[in-house]
Every structure is written in C-alpha cells, then in structure tokens.
Amino acid sequence: MSEAHITHYLCIGCPLGCRLEVEDNGAGGVVEVRGWDCKRGRAYGEEEHTDPRRMVATSVRIKGGAWGRVPVKTSGSIPKTMVREVSRAVRGIEVEAPIKMGTVVLANVLGTGVDIVTTRDMERA
Amino acid sequence: MITAELRHLEPHYDVVISGGGPAGMAAALGARERGAEKILLVDREREAGGILWQCIHHGFGLHHFGEELTGPEYAQRYLKQVIDNGIDVLTDTYVYDISPVRQLKLMSGSQGIRTIEAGAVVLAMGARERTRGAVRIPGERPSGVLTAGLAQKFVNMMGLLPGRRVVILGSGDIGLIMARRLTLEGVEVLGVFEIMPYANGLNRNIVQCLHDFDIPLHLSHTIVDIRGRERVTGVTVAPVSDTFKPDMSRAWDIACDTVLLSIGLIPENELSRRIDLRLDPVTSGPVVNSTMETSANGVFACGNVVHIHDLVDFVSQESMLAGKAAGDYFMWRRQPADNIRLIPGDNVAYCVPHTISTDREHIIYMRVRKPMEECTIRLGSAFRTEVKYVFPAEMVNITVMPELLEKFHGDTLRIDVIQR
Numbered sequence: 402m403s404e405a406h407i408t409h410y411l412c413i414g415c416p417l418g419c420r421l422e423v424e425d426n427g428a429g430g431v432v433e434v435r436g437w438d439c440k441r442g443r444a445y446g447e448e449e450h451t452d453p454r455r456m457v458a459t460s461v462r463i464k465g466g467a468w469g470r471v472p473v474k475t476s477g478s479i480p481k482t483m484v485r486e487v488s489r490a491v492r493g494i495e496v497e498a499p500i501k502m503g504t505v506v507l508a509n510v511l512g513t514g515v516d517i518v519t520t521r522d523m524e525r526a
Numbered sequence: 527m528i529t530a531e532l533r534h535l536e537p538h539y540d541v542v543i544s545g546g547g548p549a550g551m552a553a554a555l556g557a558r559e560r561g562a563e564k565i566l567l568v569d570r571e572r573e574a575g576g577i578l579w580q581c582i583h584h585g586f587g588l589h590h591f592g593e594e595l596t597g598p599e600y601a602q603r604y605l606k607q608v609i610d611n612g613i614d615v616l617t618d619t620y621v622y623d624i625s626p627v628r629q630l631k632l633m634s635g636s637q638g639i640r641t642i643e644a645g646a647v648v649l650a651m652g653a654r655e656r657t658r659g660a661v662r663i664p665g666e667r668p669s670g671v672l673t674a675g676l677a678q679k680f681v682n683m684m685g686l687l688p689g690r691r692v693v694i695l696g697s698g699d700i701g702l703i704m705a706r707r708l709t710l711e712g713v714e715v716l717g718v719f720e721i722m723p724y725a726n727g728l729n730r731n732i733v734q735c736l737h738d739f740d741i742p743l744h745l746s747h748t749i750v751d752i753r754g755r756e757r758v759t760g761v762t763v764a765p766v767s768d769t770f771k772p773d774m775s776r777a778w779d780i781a782c783d784t785v786l787l788s789i790g791l792i793p794e795n796e797l798s799r800r801i802d803l804r805l806d807p808v809t810s811g812p813v814v815n816s817t818m819e820t821s822a823n824g825v826f827a828c829g830n831v832v833h834i835h836d837l838v839d840f841v842s843q844e845s846m847l848a849g850k851a852a853g854d855y856f857m858w859r860r861q862p863a864d865n866i867r868l869i870p871g872d873n874v875a876y877c878v879p880h881t882i883s884t885d886r887e888h889i890i891y892m893r894v895r896k897p898m899e900e901c902t903i904r905l906g907s908a909f910r911t912e913v914k915y916v917f918p919a920e921m922v923n924i925t926v927m928p929e930l931l932e933k934f935h936g937d938t939l940r941i942d943v944i945q946r
C-alpha cells in the first residue's frame with residue numbers, strides 16, 4: 402500500500418485563487434481538501450486531483466457578420482486532456498449571421514456530452 | 527451587434543457618460559436608478575460594451591451575476607439592460623472636449639460635430655495598453671511587435687493570427703490569456719518574460735493559461751534586443767538583477783516572428799486634463815471622493831480611467847456607485863461631504879476613493895506594492911482585518927462600516943498592510 406501524500410493546487414474557480422492542499426490516501430482517493438474559501442473551491446480541489454476538467458472558449462468563422470468571428474464556449478467543462486483536441490474540432494466550424502447568444506454550433510463535441518455554443522448575438526453587417 | 531439606433535441627439539441631457547464599456551454601462555444604470563431621465567452613453571466604437579467583446583474567455587461575473595460568464599456574455603447582459611432602460615446609446619462618437627460647466631463637444635459619425643450640455647458627467651474612458659515606447663526596448667523596428675490586447679482583437683474578433691512563433695513580454699493578464707489562446711490556435715508560444723520577481727497577472731491565469739500548456743514563465747527576465755528588418759526574426763532575453771540591470775553574460779537568443787507586449791495599462795485621461803482635474807500621480811487617474819466625484823463639481827469618474835482593475839465585477843460595482851452619485855447630483859440630492867482623507871502607508875501603492883465620510887458604509891480599493899503573506903490591513907486605529915496573502919497583481923478591497931468610525935475624530939486615516 403502506497404503512502405498518503407499532499408498535493409498543492411491553486412483554485413481557478415474564481416479570481417481569488419485560493420491555495421488548496423489535497424490529501425491523498427495513496428490510492429488516488431481524496432481524504433481531505435484544505436485551504437478553500439467556498440464550496441466551489443473544495444469541489445475544484447477534489448476534481449483537479451482525480452479528474453481535472455476545463456472550460457474552453459474560442460471563436461468561429463461567421464459569414465456576413467459585423468465581425469469575422471463570433472465567440473463560442475463549451476456549455477460545460479471537458480476533461481483537461483481534451484482541451485487541444487476540442488479546440489481543433491471547433492476550428493473548422495462556420496456559421497451565418499445573424500445569430501443569437503446561446504446557439505448550439507456543434508452538439509456533443511467529440512462525444513464529451515458538451516455542446517459548443519455562441520456567447521453573443523451578432524447581426525448581419 | 528446590439529444597438530438601439532439613436533435618431534435624435536438632444537441639446538441637453540441629465541447625465542452624459544463618456545465611454546460605453548463596463549464602467550459606462552454600469553454608471554448609466556446607476557444614474558437611471560436614481561431618477562435621471564435623459565441619459566446619454568457615448569462610445570467611440572461601433573458598438574458599446576468595450577473591451578469585453580474581445581475577452582471571450584471565462585472568469586467574468588462571479589461576483590456581480592453569481593455565475594461565471596465569458597466577456598461577451600457579460601457585455602451583452604449589461605448592454606441589454608442599458609437599452610431596456612431607455613438609455614440613449616450613441617456609438618461611433620468621440621467626446622473630444624469638456625468644459626467646467628459640463629458642456630461636451632462630440633465628434634460623431636452619424637451626428638457630425640455637436641455640443642451638448644450635461645447636468646452631470648461620468649468619465650468612463652477606460653485605459654489603453656502600454657506600448658514598446660513606454661518601456662524602451664532596444665533593437666530594430668520590424669513589424670510583428672504588438673500589444674497583447676490588439677492581438678486578442680485580431681484573433682478573437684477578426685480571425686487573424688499575429689504570427690506563428692511568439693514571445694510574450696510581461697505577465698499581465700491579457701498576455702497570459704493570449705498565451706493560451708494562441709496555443710489553442712496552433713501558434714507556438716515560446717515563453718513569457720517578466721522583469722519583476724513575481725507575476726503581474728492573476729495566479730489562476732498562471733495556472734490555467736501557462737501551466738496547463740507547459741508554457742515557461744521566466745521571472746526577473748526581460749527582452750534586451752529585438753531583431754529583424756521587415757519582420758521580427760528573433761529576440762535576445764536576459765535575466766535581470768535586483769535593480770533590473772540585465773546580465774548580458776547569461777543572455778540567450780530566441781528565434782520568433784512575433785513579440786506580444788503585456789506590460790500594463792494607462793488610464794485614458796485626455797478629457798480629464800481638458801478641465802484640469804486633479805490627478806493621482808500613482809494611478810494617473812482622477813482623485814475622487816467617496817461618491818466618485820472628481821475635483822470638478824458634477825464630474826464623476828469610474829472604472830479603469832480612475833485606476834486599473836483586474837476584475838470587471840469591481841468595475842461594475844464602483845461605476846454603479848458613480849452613476850448613482852451622478853444621478854443624485856442632477857436631482858440636487860447631496861451626500862454629506864467627506865471628512866476623512868485616506869493616506870496610503872506601508873506597502874500600499876494607492877487607494878480609491880481618496881476620501882471617505884463617517885456617515886455611511888464605504889468600499890476602499892487598494893493595491894499593494896509588494897507581495898506579502900499572513901498580513902494585516904490596518905486603517906488607522908479604527909479598523910483592522912487579517913488576510914492570508916496580498917499581491918500587487920490583485921486589487922485588495924475592504925468594506926468600512928460607519929460604526930467603526932463613530933469614535934474617530936481625526937481628519938486623516940493611514941492605510942497600512944503589515945506583516946503579522
């Protein structure tokens with residue numbers, strides 16, 4: 402049986418950036434998260450230790466829009482290891498103006514169960 | 527684009543706000559809340575919303591809306607409220623002059639050159655990025671040297687990449703955000719170089735923008751040479767001493783085609799200077815009282831034009847206050863005058879507002895000069911609070927309740943951040 406150890410993380414849940422200490426039971430299980438100021442921080446510590454996830458924000462081509470790109474985001478978090486892959490998958494998308502905020506431009510990206518949605522309205526130029 | 531086209535520009539408004547970014551939008555809503563009816567929000571871009579449109583990343587609104595939004599979502603929510611509240615939004619227009627009696631001169635794409643009068647004015651012009659000239663980087667003058675915020679607009683709004691191999695000077699938040707953004711667009715980000723011994727951006731951005739992508743952060747390092755005739759071909763970087771002198775014996779070359787600068791923001795106070803507002807030499811923004819009123823009667827200021835914020839939520843909070851005060855001023859409602867001057871003391875670079883009163887609650891924003899752990903923020907002998915750590919990159923704010931000042935009879939209070 403491996404020994405318990407402590408790993409340090411910096412919470413990215415909000416700009417406060419709490420310094421977290423995650424105590425591990427040596428088998429990948431979290432015993433305790435310390436240093437958090439809110440529930441979000443405690444959850445982040447546990448998740449970051451066992452299954453790190455990230456939100457992704459990027460922009461896609463828009464035809465006839467006021468700008469050349471419209472910003473999009475993942476509707477939820479995706480595994481950290483898939484951030485690059487998801488960004489690549491989104492790169493080829495092209496939508497057409499006008500478009501409303503919250504429009505799904507790619508559903509269930511790479512089977513993650515997460516959609517890619519626009520984060521603003523854009524009129525036709 | 528979210529716009530409500532302004533058909534008719536009135537000669538007189540209750541409150542006029544110069545700048546339609548997050549500060550201006552919140553101020554407009556604040557003025558409306560206090561009963562101002564004719565409110566004009568002027569912005570030089572083709573849509574109000576300011577820099578938020580290009581800040582497509584997450585991290586906005588946790589304080590203000592209680593959920594994590596992207597910049598555009600934050601902007602759109604706010605702008606919708608502004609329009610729904612019947613506030614006139616005049617875009618593509620520049621306020622180029624202001625007089626002490628609050629006459630404003632506008633240069634407008636749709637309205638031409640116009641003079642309008644305002645019952646109260648809110649200055650919310652924001653800030654611009656420091657450029658290469660501000661830090662005097664030696665070397666040649668090729669293309670490919672640009673500010674991080676400009677690169678952000680290129681990539682996020684226009685779909686243009688600034689280059690393929692990028693070196694970033696300065697660890698400001700926009701630079702860190704762009705390191706990640708460019709990496710995700712397939713650009714090679716070779717490193718972030720920061721002359722100070724600590725990072726200038728938020729810690730969370732160091733983690734999620736640099737560590738996540740194995741982008742090296744070189745503290746106490748700077749660029750000492752930029753090379754290239756037409757286009758950047760490379761830079762030389764070197765570690766610096768405690769006095770920021772580069773150690774050329776340990777310098778090395780990096781081949782790159784682009785240099786991004788994330789070396790700070792300068793409040794845009796050209797308009798403030800037109801009416802000789804008192805400016806704070808540390809913030810380069812106007813000196814303001816507890817209602818965000820400047821040294822000119824009826825002229826208020828808020829957001830980055832007063833001091834550089836790291837969180838838009840605090841801009842909104844501060845600007846709502848300024849807008850309410852502008853509304854009150856127009857309606858002839860006056861708060862008791864401030865009777866305490868705040869003095870930045872140990873490890874405090876500045877504080878905003880510059881004065882407070884003893885009759886109501888105040889939020890004091892401040893920035894420390896150097897990082898410190900396990901410290902106490904002390905407001906004279908009236909108030910003290912303990913904090914785990916402070917960084918120059920992270921604005922500190924404290925809320926002072928009137929009860930604390932009940933027994934205080936002096937006219938100045940010194941703010942110190944001291945080691946416990």
